[in-house]
Structure formats: C-alpha cells, structure tokens
Amino acid sequence: TKKSNRSPAIIIHNKLTMASFADAARFLLLTAVGIAGNPSTADAASASPVSGWRSDLDWAALTSKLSSSASLIDTSLDDYTDECMPEFSEPSPTTHALIDQPSGMCLPHLLLGWEMSWPRPSENHHMDQPYVQAYFDLFGLDPTADFESWMSDPTNPSLNLPSKVLFPTVASDVVAAVNFAKDNGLEISVKNSGHSYQGASSKKNTLLLNMNRYTHYAPTGITDCDASILGSTVTEDLSNQPCLLSLAKNKSSLIRVGGGENFDKVYRAVIAANEEEGYKYHLVGGYAGTVSPMGWSWQGGLGGSTGGRLYGFGVDQVVQLEMVLPNGVHVKFGPTDWEDASAEGFTVPRTKVVSGVCRSNPDEHDEENWVWQSCPEDFDIDFNDMWFAVRGGGGGTWGVVTSVYLQLHDYLPFKSYLFNNPPFRTEKCTAIFPQFAEFVAHYMSAPSLLNVTKERSHACGSPDPRAGIYCHGEEDVMQAWTRFLDLNNSTDPANVACLFSSDKLASHYNLPAPPGYAEFMISFSKNDLFPGKVLDGSPPSKIGAPVAGVLVPQSWLDEGEENRKTLQENGTPYYYAFGGAAASGSDQANSLSQAHRNAAFMAYFSDDYFWGNLFPKMFDISDKTKFPPVFGSNHAGFLTAGPLKEDWTKPCPREWTFEERREKCISFQEAIYGTERLARLEAIKKAVDPQFIFNCVNCVGNNLPEASKSEDDEPSPAEAEPLLGNSSDETSGASFVSSF
Incomplete structure (x- = not known):
C-alpha cells in the first residue's frame, strides 16, 4: 500500500479551492465519498496497442506512423484506481503527483472520471435523472448513495474514462492520430493536466491524446x-x-x-x-x-x-x-x-x-x-x-x-499581500475578514473611494481575497488599507497588521523577498516531493466547482453604493482579474464574450436570487431573441445552466431531469457566450470539424444534433476520405454527453 512521506509546506497560504466558490452558491463540500482499495503502479510498457477497446481496428497502422518516443497504451478503471485515487488521501495532495502517472488518465478532481462528475449508474448519461438527485448525491445529502460500489465497478455506464491513450511527442504523432480517428470514425479527447471543471479533458470511447510528453519549447x-x-x-x-x-x-x-x-x-x-x-x-x-x-x-x-x-x-x-x-x-x-x-x-x-x-x-x-x-x-x-x-x-x-x-x-517589481495568514494569524483578524473583503472590492473596482488611482488599482489583482492580493509595479495597498480602516473608525494597529506583505513573510523565514509571483509560490507553497515547482493554486479534490461565476458589469456597479452593498450581502467570493487592460487589451478578433471585457469582477450567487433579482438589472434583456453572455468561462462547473428559456428571470428548476433542463433551459454554452457569439462559434465548429472528431463535454458544438452519437450504433471504419473531407453522416465510436 502506498504510504505518505509528505511534509507540509512551510507556509500554505489560504488555499483557494473551487469548492469554496461552490459554497458561495449554497453548495456543500463533498463528504460522501470514501475511497478504498489496494493501490499499485501500472506498467505502461506492458500494455498492448492492439488489444482492448476497438480491437477491430488496425492500431498497428497507427503505431507504425508514430515517432519512436511516442506511446499508445490500453487503460482501464484499475489504472485510475491504482494510480490516481491514492493522491486524494494524501495530507498535502498535488496535481504534480497526478500528471505523470503512467496511464495518463489522472484528473485534478477525482469524480471527473464519471459523467457529470456523478458516479451514480445511468444508461443514458443521467438524462432521465433529476438535478436534485445529483445535488443530494454529490454533496452528502443522500445517505444511501453508494459511492464505493459505483466507483469500483468497471461496468458502471457512468464511467467516463478513455480506454486508449496516446502520448505524442512530436507534431507528426498528432497528425497520425487525428487522421486515424478521422478514417475510423473515432472521437479524440485532449488532455494536459485535466483542469476542466466541466470534464472536457476526459471522455469514454475516445482516443485520448495526453500531451504531457510532447516537446517542451x-x-x-x-x-x-x-x-x-x-x-x-x-x-x-x-x-x-x-x-x-x-x-x-x-x-x-x-x-x-x-x-x-x-x-x-x-x-x-x-x-x-x-x-x-x-x-x-x-x-x-x-x-x-x-x-x-x-x-x-x-x-x-x-x-x-x-x-x-x-x-x-x-x-x-x-x-x-x-x-x-x-x-x-x-x-x-x-x-x-x-x-x-x-x-x-x-x-x-x-x-x-x-x-x-x-x-x-x-x-x-x-x-x-x-x-x-x-x-x-x-x-x-x-x-x-x-x-x-x-x-x-x-x-x-x-x-x-x-x-x-x-x-x-x-518585468515590474512584485509584491503580494496576505490577510490573516500563518504565521501571523489571529482571531481578531478572522473577525474582520468581511471588512477586508469590502476593502479589496473597493481597491479593485472603486479605487477613488480610497484615493487610489486607476493605474495603481490595475497593478493589482486577486483570485479571491482569501488567497491574497498580487501586485506588479506601483501600488498603494497598505496605504489604502490604513485609509479604509480610518474611514471605518477601526485604526487599531492590530487590525492594520492583519494585512502584511510577502516581504514581511520572507523576512520572518530569513528568505529573500520573492521577485515574482512564481517565485513567491515556490518559496511559500511547496511540497518536498516536488521541490522548486510552482504548485497548485488549490489542491486536488474529489469534486470541482459545480457552478459558474457571474461577470458583474462595472457599469452596473458604478450606478451607486446600493449596488455594492447588494453584492456584499448576496455574492461571494469575488475574482478580480477584470478591468484595465482586461477591457482594453483585446485585438477585437477573439471570441471571449464582451461580458468579460465589461466586468468589474466575477462573483457567485444562488440561482434563485440572481436570475430573479440581479440579472434583469445587470444585463440588457430587452431583445428576447438574444440571450446575453453572463458567466465566466474559466471555472465554469459541470452543473452550470442558464434560466428558463421562456422566462429568463426564473432559474432552471432543480427538480427537473437533465433532459428537461436541456430542452427548456438556456444551455451552458449560451449562458457563457450569448446567443449571437455562440451561433458564430457553432457555425465555425461545423465548418472545421464536420465529423465532430473533437466533441468534448460542454464544449462548443457538443449539444448540437450533429454531435449526437448513440452507443447502440456500433461505429465502423469510415471510407478513406480526401485530406479535407466533407461532412459525414458516419456515426462515431464515442458516446454523447449532453450539455444542459
């Protein structure tokens, strides 16, 4: 049995887990999953490239075109159980320990190995099961949920792991794989480290291209x-x-x-x-x-x-x-x-x-x-x-x-600021965290209230106040913090000291001040098995963010202090990576939604409150044929959905099945890109990938009728096509997982 020989970090600052974002939307941390097993290490070299999944195909034809350093292997649930699951029980788990496992299947959130991150068995991709059941299962509210049995069953139809993995090392390996998939009616999934909260990096009945061994430039x-x-x-x-x-x-x-x-x-x-x-x-x-x-x-x-x-x-x-x-x-x-x-x-x-x-x-x-x-x-x-x-x-x-x-x-000089982190954590500081969160909101999105210029505000950002403030160049964070406390009649020196710089932290440990963000992470959030590496912002967890963050418009925020108070009372946490060059740095030829460019920050709300109260005020919904982009694409989770199609001020009912939600609610993609931009993206998708060889979960085009394949239809090798073959009605060997 694998034993831990980890030692904790010198300093592990507030780990920003995506589960914390879910908490803000009234989700609970996953408590139901207990993992049992006898871990071992798979021998990738012993796997045969011509056995296993789709053994009817001429895999030797593919391997004959690969470079000598490429590797094509068969994989199974046993590999996932032996190589991946043990890391999630480590005291200081890290995705670095998962990335280089021999099977190439490990994911930073354990349940991504099952459709919708939901291991409950389902013959039709959970379409006939209600959302509320997923909620109850995944967040420990149904005591009858048998995760151990579900996750150890290789015949579980909800299992969503590939059975064939290719490790390309040069571009010609990728060319060979894509042409092989095209000629044989296969789908391809692509993975680096698997940081896709909706599960786009893993899919059953696909040829997975794990890119980790590809040329490092x-x-x-x-x-x-x-x-x-x-x-x-x-x-x-x-x-x-x-x-x-x-x-x-x-x-x-x-x-x-x-x-x-x-x-x-x-x-x-x-x-x-x-x-x-x-x-x-x-x-x-x-x-x-x-x-x-x-x-x-x-x-x-x-x-x-x-x-x-x-x-x-x-x-x-x-x-x-x-x-x-x-x-x-x-x-x-x-x-x-x-x-x-x-x-x-x-x-x-x-x-x-x-x-x-x-x-x-x-x-x-x-x-x-x-x-x-x-x-x-x-x-x-x-x-x-x-x-x-x-x-x-x-x-x-x-x-x-x-x-x-x-x-x-x-290069610009770097400095980070941490609030109430070890080794300077106190109960007094814990008590004033809400005030600190309010301060960060002001510094990032209303700096004039603190006599801070926009330029010095834009020098700083934060993935979450709990994770710190990170600045490059000239900034006024400590001066503004003192000013904020003064305005709130709270100038106790102990309160001021709750916020401290990376320089102070370095001095405490007799280390040089970190000259950049990566150096900061290497110094103060480290793991002795991976020395000198920039670790995870959040450690691997059993489940990732289930929902998506709302891109709060700066214009709405600027309408008045009442709007700011509304957010403080109803939305948390905030992600501050917006404004400044995030608005002005576009070449005007990319598909990132305008909502990203217009946002002050990204925040999380309960569905009931957001769609009925904030959505009609924040976004223009006067044209009922054009749903606006609302959600941030990064960190959008696997349970994300828009409101009812017939009434945008009402959330998609949780008691509905996923089939009903797909039919009657605004889709995951439309809520991210908006109606117009999604239409253009889908048209491009159909033009560049008419066979839907790349048909990842919740990706653009994944919920189009053309992308739907039935597991009951056994795919057969496609007729050889020209290099630039046209759209084909051939079915693919990959299963269809609908968006919702």
Whole structure:
C-alpha cells in the first residue's frame, strides 16, 4: 500500500479551492465519498496497442506512423484506481503527483472520471435523472448513495474514462492520430493536466491524446525581437510574424510554449531567463502551476495573480498558434495585418487579417526539417475564423494545439499581500475578514473611494481575497488599507497588521523577498516531493466547482453604493482579474464574450436570487431573441445552466431531469457566450470539424444534433476520405454527453 512521506509546506497560504466558490452558491463540500482499495503502479510498457477497446481496428497502422518516443497504451478503471485515487488521501495532495502517472488518465478532481462528475449508474448519461438527485448525491445529502460500489465497478455506464491513450511527442504523432480517428470514425479527447471543471479533458470511447510528453519549447523558447525588422513584410512561412506583431504592440519579447507544458514549466523557464539576464521578462499566467496555458487561455485566461489587469486576459497574450486541425492538417497562423486602435480606447492593434500556412511534410518527425508552405487551393479553413474561435471558444474542440507563441512583458517589481495568514494569524483578524473583503472590492473596482488611482488599482489583482492580493509595479495597498480602516473608525494597529506583505513573510523565514509571483509560490507553497515547482493554486479534490461565476458589469456597479452593498450581502467570493487592460487589451478578433471585457469582477450567487433579482438589472434583456453572455468561462462547473428559456428571470428548476433542463433551459454554452457569439462559434465548429472528431463535454458544438452519437450504433471504419473531407453522416465510436 502506498504510504505518505509528505511534509507540509512551510507556509500554505489560504488555499483557494473551487469548492469554496461552490459554497458561495449554497453548495456543500463533498463528504460522501470514501475511497478504498489496494493501490499499485501500472506498467505502461506492458500494455498492448492492439488489444482492448476497438480491437477491430488496425492500431498497428497507427503505431507504425508514430515517432519512436511516442506511446499508445490500453487503460482501464484499475489504472485510475491504482494510480490516481491514492493522491486524494494524501495530507498535502498535488496535481504534480497526478500528471505523470503512467496511464495518463489522472484528473485534478477525482469524480471527473464519471459523467457529470456523478458516479451514480445511468444508461443514458443521467438524462432521465433529476438535478436534485445529483445535488443530494454529490454533496452528502443522500445517505444511501453508494459511492464505493459505483466507483469500483468497471461496468458502471457512468464511467467516463478513455480506454486508449496516446502520448505524442512530436507534431507528426498528432497528425497520425487525428487522421486515424478521422478514417475510423473515432472521437479524440485532449488532455494536459485535466483542469476542466466541466470534464472536457476526459471522455469514454475516445482516443485520448495526453500531451504531457510532447516537446517542451519553453526552456529555450524566449525570443527577443529585433526592432530593426519593423516595417518588414511578413515572410511566407510566418517565421517573423510573432515578432512583427509583438513590436506593433510595443513589446519586444515572446516565449514559445509546447502543447504539453503547464504553467509550472513555463514560469520556471521565465525565472531561469530572468536570473540569467537580470529580470527583464514578465508572463501573464494562471494562479496554479499545474494549469495548462492551453486550456486556460482558450477559456479566456484570468490573470488575477499575474498582472492580467495590466496586460489583458490569457487570450490577449497569444501571438501565433500552431495546431493540428480536425482534417489532419498541421498549420500555424496569426495576424498578418493590423491597425492602430488607440483612438477607440484599445491598447493593442486591431487584427484585420489572419494568415496561415500548412506543413507540406506532415510525416516528418524532425522539426528542423519541417516545411511550411501556402496551404493547397482546396484547403477551405478560414484562418480568421480559427483565430477568433480558438482564443476564447474553449479548448479541446477545435483541434490539437501543438505550440503557441505568448507575449512577454517588461518585468515590474512584485509584491503580494496576505490577510490573516500563518504565521501571523489571529482571531481578531478572522473577525474582520468581511471588512477586508469590502476593502479589496473597493481597491479593485472603486479605487477613488480610497484615493487610489486607476493605474495603481490595475497593478493589482486577486483570485479571491482569501488567497491574497498580487501586485506588479506601483501600488498603494497598505496605504489604502490604513485609509479604509480610518474611514471605518477601526485604526487599531492590530487590525492594520492583519494585512502584511510577502516581504514581511520572507523576512520572518530569513528568505529573500520573492521577485515574482512564481517565485513567491515556490518559496511559500511547496511540497518536498516536488521541490522548486510552482504548485497548485488549490489542491486536488474529489469534486470541482459545480457552478459558474457571474461577470458583474462595472457599469452596473458604478450606478451607486446600493449596488455594492447588494453584492456584499448576496455574492461571494469575488475574482478580480477584470478591468484595465482586461477591457482594453483585446485585438477585437477573439471570441471571449464582451461580458468579460465589461466586468468589474466575477462573483457567485444562488440561482434563485440572481436570475430573479440581479440579472434583469445587470444585463440588457430587452431583445428576447438574444440571450446575453453572463458567466465566466474559466471555472465554469459541470452543473452550470442558464434560466428558463421562456422566462429568463426564473432559474432552471432543480427538480427537473437533465433532459428537461436541456430542452427548456438556456444551455451552458449560451449562458457563457450569448446567443449571437455562440451561433458564430457553432457555425465555425461545423465548418472545421464536420465529423465532430473533437466533441468534448460542454464544449462548443457538443449539444448540437450533429454531435449526437448513440452507443447502440456500433461505429465502423469510415471510407478513406480526401485530406479535407466533407461532412459525414458516419456515426462515431464515442458516446454523447449532453450539455444542459
């Protein structure tokens, strides 16, 4: 039996678990699941690539095209039980321990291995079961729920794990896999670390591409652009396009990141370069080191701890994309024509034209020999549409991202502020946390009330007041905190001391002050089995966030103090990664909703209160044919749904079955993108992936009739198609999990 040899962190600051967001929406922490078993380590090398799931297919044909370092294995529930489950019982669990397990199936939330994160057996994807039963089961309210039995049963129809996993290491492996899936009517799921709260990173009856062993570019991926190329023409192979666009943004550095690298790897690459060159680079990234820049960016990318309010969302950092599309073509693309948009209030150029190239030798494994050329005449993919769709339209549904160029910014001094954290925690400070939360709301979204400029407000962000405030550049946090206490007649020095800086924390432990966010995490939230790594923002848990956060409009907040008081009384916690460059840093050619750009912060409310009281006041619902975007895409959970279609001021009834909710309530996707933007995204989806090879749970297009496949229809290998095959009515081997 696996035994723990972990030691707790020196300092584990308030761990921001997504369960805490669920609490705000009146959810309970999961208490029902008890895991039993005899863990062991699976031997991936012993797995046969021609046995197991879909043994009727010629898997040898696929393996013959793979690079020598790629690996195709069979997997099962036993692998998930032996490799993944034990970590959730560790005293200091971390996703780092899950990422590199041999089967490649581990997920940061244990129940993501079952449909809707709900292991109760169901023959039709829970469609005939009521929402309230899921609520009762998952949050410990039904004592008859038999999780141990459900989760140990390999025949449980709700099990949602892939049975075949491919570990690609070069782009040609991905090309081979996509073409094999296309030719054989299979679906593909894509995973880095699995940080998808709706479960988009895992799906049964799919070929899972686990990207963790894919080429790592970040360690040597930083490029300093030569300003002398300004005014040059973009080369035919797009090799100078990233730098030309970067320089047009008045930036001079980029980093190339591979499709399998997480933020820990990228942060450490930037740290190494900074230590060598004297701290010149800054990267906007995620709160957790185990989150992937891919899925994080494609959902929007909230930079609450890394300067997102100074430099924009994750989608705004993307300069060039390299992908394998659903048609099996390896492409790279990015803006090649842009214009100044400063007169309209934007801080980056507006994208006018996006161009792309195709690789003419897709079977070549060695990147040094890749040949990028103009795409063939019959290539009917619009790169303008792809640039729009991928950046904001979610991961896992548009193809496989093999690498991306991300913008780097000039380094700014870093300082974080923690409230009532060890080793300075007191009961007195605990008692005034509500006042601190109010202070953070003022500093981030109404700084003038504290005599703080917008510029110094935008220098800071926070994924949650309990997780701290993170600042880059000039800020006024301690002065403003003192001012806030003074305005509230609470200037006791003990209250002032409840908030302290990372410098004070470092001094207490005789450590140097951390020069950046990643260095801060490495120093003060660490695990002795993974030294020097940027750990999770929140540790692995049995269940992730079940609901989504509302993007509270800054304009509504500015209408008066009464609105602020309403939020303080009814919504918590808040996610502060909005405003500033998050509003103005858009190239106006991405699919991130306007609600993200207009938001002051993201907050969580009970369904009953929000739809009936706040929604009609916050959002324009005068046109009943156009539902507005409401929810944040990052952190949207598996039980997310909009209101009734026939009455937007009423929540989707919890007593209804999921089938009824899907039919009569605004969908997960429409509540995130809004009617108009979702329609454009769905049209692009049907154009670029007519066979729905990429059909991940709750992704764009997943709830379209064309995406629906029946498990009763045994798929057969499709007829060989041209490289750019047209839409097919062939059924796929993957099951359909409806959105709701």
